[in-house]
Every structure is written in C-alpha cells, then in structure tokens.
Amino acid sequence: MASSSSCSIDVSKATYVALSGASQGIGRAIAVEVSKALGPNSVMLLLARNKEELAKTASACESKNVKVVCTPIDLSMATEKELFDVIDASLKGYDITDFNKCLIFHNVGSLGNLAVETGKMDNVQELRQYFDLNVFKVISLNTQFLKIFEEVESRVVIVNITSLCAIKPMGGMAYYCSGKAAREMYFKVLAEEKKHIKVLNYSPGPVETAMIDYVLAQAVNDNLKEVFASFKSQGTLLKPEATAKKCLRVLLAGKFSPGEHVDYFDDEL
Ligand SMILES: NC(=O)c1ccc[n+]([C@@H]2O[C@H](COP(=O)([O-])OP(=O)(O)OC[C@H]3O[C@@H](n4cnc5c(N)ncnc54)[C@H](OP(=O)(O)O)[C@@H]3O)[C@@H](O)[C@H]2O)c1
Known part of the structure; x- marks a missing residue:
C-alpha cells in the first residue's frame, strides 16, 4: 500500500453515506460496519432491489446517530434522473453543508455469463446489460452524487469495491474481469x-x-471451478464482516494514494 497522502477520514461528526448492493453479502457487512463509526445526525442511503433484505440491513444500521433511508431500485435500469432523485430524496430536510463527510460505496456487482468461453462471446446485448449494471450505471450514480455534492466536493469520499480480477486475468471470467478493470480505471482517472x-x-x-x-453453479471453466471449490473446501473464504472491517480501517486511516487498489491481503501501514 502506498504511504502517500495520509490524512485520516473523520466520520465521527455528521456524515452522509450512500451504498449500493446493500441487501446482502459484502455490502450489508460494510453498511453495518460503517454505521458503527458514524457521528450524530448522520444519514445512510441503502440501495439494492430486494426490499425485505434491505430493511434487514437498515435495522442493523439504525441508531440514535444514524437515520437510514432504504430505496429498492434496479440499478441496471435506472435513468440518470432516477439516480439523481434517489440521492436527492434521501437528503430531504438536510442541507449538504450539514455533513462533515459525504461517502459513497459502489459495491453493487454481478459475475456475468460464466457459461461462455471467452473466444465465443458473441452476445453483445448480454454484454451491454452486464456493462450497464457493473460499469455504466456505477459511473452514472457516481456522477449524480458528485453533482449533488459539488458545493462540498472536498468532503467527498468514494470507495469502489473492486477485485483482484480487475488487475489479474482469471480464465472463465471475461465479463467480470473486463467490467471490474473498466470500473476501476474510471475511478483512477x-x-x-x-x-x-x-x-x-x-x-x-x-x-x-x-x-x-454462483461461480460453482455456473462456471464452465474447469480451473475456475477448481479454484473456487478449493476456497470452499479448505475454508479459506473470508467472512463478509472481516473484509468489511478491513475496508473501514484502510478507508478511515486514509493512507492510500488517489485511486489506489488496496487488497484485503495487503499489509496495513
Ligand atoms: N464475494 C467475493 O468473493 C468478492 C470478491 C471480490 C470482489 N467482490 C465484489 O464485492 C461486491 C459485492 O459482492 P458480494 O459477494 O457481496 O455479492 P452478492 O452477495 O451477490 O451481492 C451483490 C449485491 O448487489 C445487488 N445487486 C445485484 N444486481 C443489482 C441490480 N440490478 N440493482 C441493484 N442492486 C443489485 C444485490 O442486491 P439485490 O439482489 O437485492 O438487488 C446485492 O446486494 C461486488 O462488487 C463484487 O464484485 C466480491
């Protein structure tokens, strides 16, 4: 991890947090972890499609310090206006200058078609849908967020949940690797x-x-299946809570360079 730009991020005062893919998995764990650190008069906006599961995440995050707004939304279909309106509505009764920090976690993600060989990817419509959710709508949501918080832009903090697959090719995962690489590079630029x-x-x-x-059920690539099956059988998979804690430690310490790719297994400085 780079040691440059080392100012810590203080969320102990009023903070605004938007988080996509909050209904389960890593997104839920990050939402819960970040909610514990937030100061009084903080607001969290949680996004995903599943209303019931979003509500469960919300009840785990709500506290005397934190108001939670849940908005069920299919991010693959949402227009720019809808994305703007969802953030705007969560700020009803607040002024953006009320917040000391304004965070957005782009956690939403899907794996794409794991049943097609990379040399035979001829379904452009399916590729477009994949890139819509995983790249284009992520960029669009981020753009609407920046538009809304433009006046206090220096308080904005952005976290993209990326993957080793963004920087290292993994056979059988061409949708996922190319989407993660494009998404990570957008945030780097x-x-x-x-x-x-x-x-x-x-x-x-x-x-x-x-x-x-999903990988174990859908993958046709033998090596990919083997890698994930051995993760599972050897018990080497991380719990969502463990990686969420590390994400928060890295983020709040602020010891990363602009757009840096920091992995769970990287040493902490
Ligand atoms: N698990 C891993 O080992 C791993 C490793 C590296 C990186 N990651 C990354 O971590 C992030 C979270 O992954 P995860 O493992 O927690 O996956 P997950 O359990 O499948 O969760 C994905 C989340 O995205 C939401 N989502 C999916 N499609 C959506 C849509 N069309 N509109 C709105 N929300 C949608 C889901 O909610 P709904 O279904 O309710 O909409 C869910 O909350 C992803 O970006 C993933 O690439 C995961």
Whole structure:
C-alpha cells in the first residue's frame, strides 16, 4: 500500500453515506460496519432491489446517530434522473453543508455469463446489460452524487469495491474481469483529476457470499471451478464482516494514494 497522502477520514461528526448492493453479502457487512463509526445526525442511503433484505440491513444500521433511508431500485435500469432523485430524496430536510463527510460505496456487482468461453462471446446485448449494471450505471450514480455534492466536493469520499480480477486475468471470467478493470480505471482517472476527493479501490479478497455459489453453479471453466471449490473446501473464504472491517480501517486511516487498489491481503501501514 502506498504511504502517500495520509490524512485520516473523520466520520465521527455528521456524515452522509450512500451504498449500493446493500441487501446482502459484502455490502450489508460494510453498511453495518460503517454505521458503527458514524457521528450524530448522520444519514445512510441503502440501495439494492430486494426490499425485505434491505430493511434487514437498515435495522442493523439504525441508531440514535444514524437515520437510514432504504430505496429498492434496479440499478441496471435506472435513468440518470432516477439516480439523481434517489440521492436527492434521501437528503430531504438536510442541507449538504450539514455533513462533515459525504461517502459513497459502489459495491453493487454481478459475475456475468460464466457459461461462455471467452473466444465465443458473441452476445453483445448480454454484454451491454452486464456493462450497464457493473460499469455504466456505477459511473452514472457516481456522477449524480458528485453533482449533488459539488458545493462540498472536498468532503467527498468514494470507495469502489473492486477485485483482484480487475488487475489479474482469471480464465472463465471475461465479463467480470473486463467490467471490474473498466470500473476501476474510471475511478483512477477520476482520482487523477480530482485530487481533493479521496478515492479508494478496495479489493475484498475471496468472501463467502452468494457470488461464490454462483461461480460453482455456473462456471464452465474447469480451473475456475477448481479454484473456487478449493476456497470452499479448505475454508479459506473470508467472512463478509472481516473484509468489511478491513475496508473501514484502510478507508478511515486514509493512507492510500488517489485511486489506489488496496487488497484485503495487503499489509496495513
Ligand atoms: N464475494 C467475493 O468473493 C468478492 C470478491 C471480490 C470482489 N467482490 C465484489 O464485492 C461486491 C459485492 O459482492 P458480494 O459477494 O457481496 O455479492 P452478492 O452477495 O451477490 O451481492 C451483490 C449485491 O448487489 C445487488 N445487486 C445485484 N444486481 C443489482 C441490480 N440490478 N440493482 C441493484 N442492486 C443489485 C444485490 O442486491 P439485490 O439482489 O437485492 O438487488 C446485492 O446486494 C461486488 O462488487 C463484487 O464484485 C466480491
């Protein structure tokens, strides 16, 4: 991990937090972990499709310090206006200057088609849908967030939940690797342009979530199946809570360079 730009991020005062993919897995664990650190008059906006599971995350996050707004939304379909309105509505009764820090976690993610060989990816419609959710709508949500918080941009903190697959090819995962690489590079370019905004690309390691079961059920690539089956059989998968804690430690310590890719297994400084 780079040791440059080392100012810590203080969320112990009023803080605004938006988090996508909050209904389960890593997103839920990060939401719960971040909620514990927030100061009085903080607001959290939780996004995902599953209303019931979102409500469970919300009740785990709510406290005397934290008001939680849950908005069930299909992020793959949402228009720019809908994304703007969802953030805007969560700020009803607040002024953006009320918040000492304004955080967004781009955690939403899917694996794509694991049943097609990389040399035979001829379904452009399916590829578009994959990139819509995992890249284009992430960029769009981020753009609406920056628009809303423009006046206090130096208080903005952005976390992209990335993957080792963004920087290392994994056979059988061309949708996922190319989507994660494109998404991570977008946040790196943004960080390059806006040095006053803290941008972290956090890679959570292999984590025990629905994604792992999806790989085991859908993958056609033998090596991919073997890797994930051995993660499971050897008990090496991380718990969502463990990687969420590390994500928060790295983030709040602030010891990462603009847009840096920090992995769960990297040493902490
Ligand atoms: N698990 C791992 O080992 C691992 C490793 C590296 C990186 N990651 C990354 O970590 C992030 C979270 O992964 P996870 O393992 O926790 O996956 P997960 O359990 O499958 O959770 C994915 C989340 O995204 C939401 N989501 C999916 N499609 C959506 C849509 N169309 N609109 C709105 N929300 C949608 C899901 O909620 P709904 O279904 O309710 O919409 C869910 O909350 C992803 O970006 C993933 O790439 C995971």
